[in-house]
Amino acid sequence: MRDIGVGLLGLGNVGAGVVRLLYENATAIEARLGARLVIRGVAVRDLQKTRLAEVDASLLCTDPMELATRDGIDIVCELIGGEEFARDVVLAAIAANKQIVTANKALLAVHGEALYTAAEAKGVDLYYEAAVCGGIPIIRALREGLASDRVESITGIVNGTSNFITSAMASGGSSFEEILATAQREGYAEADPTLDVSGGDAAHKLAILAMLCFGTRVQLDAIHVEGIETLAEIDYAMAKKHGYVIKSLAMAKRLDAGIELRVHPAMVPQSWLLADVPDTKNAVYVDSYALGSSMYYGAGAGMMPTAMSVVSDLIEIGRNICANATGSMPLRSQRQLPATAVVPMSALRSHYYLRFSVEDRPGTLGKLTTILGEHRVSIANLSQRPMAEDTELIAVVALTHEAIEGDVQAALSSIADAGLSLAPPQLIRIAS
Ligand SMILES: NC(=O)c1ccc[n+]([C@@H]2O[C@H](COP(=O)([O-])OP(=O)(O)OC[C@H]3O[C@@H](n4cnc5c(N)ncnc54)[C@H](OP(=O)(O)O)[C@@H]3O)[C@@H](O)[C@H]2O)c1
Structure with a gap:
């Protein structure tokens, strides 16, 4: 032998x-x-x-x-x-x-x-x-199992540390810092967890996955990346109230104008399989032309x-x-990889969760909704609750109908200019 x-x-x-x-x-x-x-x-x-x-x-x-x-x-x-x-x-x-x-x-x-x-x-x-x-044999699945198919999109939970933190935050009772410390004690998070919680590690993985799915070169800095550090307990509670679970998602999608590449926290409907991915587990949901939807789930590290x-x-x-056949597998799913246009985030269409921290004064709510409306952002649900017992602030939470990201960002700038939100607004995209 x-x-x-x-x-x-x-x-x-x-x-x-x-x-x-x-x-x-x-x-x-x-x-x-x-x-x-x-x-x-x-x-x-x-x-x-x-x-x-x-x-x-x-x-x-x-x-x-x-x-x-x-x-x-x-x-x-x-x-x-x-x-x-x-x-x-x-x-x-x-x-x-x-x-x-x-x-x-x-x-x-x-x-x-x-x-x-x-x-x-x-x-x-x-x-x-x-x-x-x-x-999880996701590379093999994309490179070989789906070799005859055309992947339209992938949506993944690809960072175990972030998933551990968002899962624990959703259960309530502990702060981000306490949960991160637990993750470090248990050996789930690195001594320096920056890459994990900032979405950087997920972006590294998305760059590799997108290259395999779409046969295109992916520059790391073309990926829109947001971390989970700014999510507050109230966001997790409001997500639950409205039938969602917050997860850090890595997403790549084929569009007419190019490909969409993004890593950010998202409100995932509780009925989705991805909503049930617990603790440090990873999962990748793939939508492809011939197979339809398939999901790959398991231990993402260890x-x-x-x-x-x-x-x-x-x-x-x-x-x-x-077999004397080394070098026969194309490394990038096709030998000559064109660089495909990455669709800018401002063109993204999504439903949004927006949370503002405002003073409890008559007229504030009206001004907020007026500015959103002026930017073509229409509200599907509006609620408010105290931020914390020791402050005079209230949290105003708006769930929007589908809107264009550029419009939503412009509305948030106008709201900031008007001095209406006393802390940076929270924006979480709703997965659909
Ligand atoms: N851990 C996971 O669950 C996981 C999951 C997926 C991917 N990965 C990837 O797998 C790789 C290894 O991860 P790990 O967790 O095994 O890392 P690790 O525990 O830190 O081990 C790194 C090893 O490399 C050795 N090493 C580092 N620099 C060296 C140098 N200049 N010369 C000689 N030896 C050197 C270290 O030697 P000493 O022991 O003597 O210091 C150590 O044995 C990383 O790229 C990581 O991203 C890890």
Whole structure:
């Protein structure tokens, strides 16, 4: 039986899971692959650290670049994270004719174009199932399962930390800060959770998904991104009252004028499957021409789910190596990717939840609704409630009929200019 040499860059959470799967499931993997995946080296920063998986000390080294280009390594598995250094190591590995597996969404979202180009030029495989939604095989579903279909839109909950926070906020009783601290204590959130709560991590994943769905180049800065930090307890309570659940969604949609790309909190109808995605779980809802709707659900992160995706990629590349067919899978779903126009947010049509913090004075409500009307924003439901016991402010909440985002933003500016809302208004789009 043939041996396939694997060089593991990183032995942290995911790396340790990969080692465990390769050792514990070796017999089953050999049977499925018809070859042995043999770890020939593991690069780490600190040789003395206690690890979550045991490897022979002779395999450890501290020079990822040397390991990535070493003879006897067929597949380089990049699990160190980060952008520039990971890019340099992966490019060096590609230049040395190594096949690549990575779990690094930031690397692909920022430097994907350079890596795909280099891999295609060399005819090597570059697989990245674990980079989006950890253990959920969404890349394979889009690239292979739906290869004959035409994806019209995807809507995903692709960041477990945000979903944990919005789910806990919806239950009430704790503040954003308290829930974030719990997420960090439980190991769901990074020590620096900025990328998670700001929507940046979800944007990295959406860039990869949209490229696969629409066969187009996606620039990260073309994605409209909003985080969940400004959502208040009252927004969650009002969502519930009106039959919604607030979720941070990553959305991409094919339109006549181009594609729509956005990551932001949204009011999701309670009847939707996405409304029921709990805690740190991820889900991607796909609407496609032939299949119709389909949903992919599961663990979006964690040691073993993520490692499972990484090892599946190793097995698939192993098959390609055995069949002398590496480099045969188009990396970007089609070889020449046109850049498609991204439709600006101002052209978006949606229903909106708008919350204003106003003084409890006669006439304020009338002025607010007049300004909204002047900007063609018509109100479907209007309610008000005290903001908090210790303030004189009241929250005015308007649910609108469908409106154009540019009109809504212009109305909010006019309301700000008129000094009507004493705090920045809250705008949450209603998913439909
Ligand atoms: N954790 C998840 O649930 C998850 C899910 C999906 C995708 N991912 C992605 O998977 C990748 C790995 O994540 P992780 O959670 O396993 O990270 P991690 O626990 O921080 O592990 C990173 C590993 O890389 C090693 N490393 C970092 N820089 C290095 C350098 N310059 N030279 C040598 N070794 C270096 C570290 O060595 P030391 O241990 O010696 O410090 C560590 O073993 C990231 O791209 C992440 O975004 C993670």
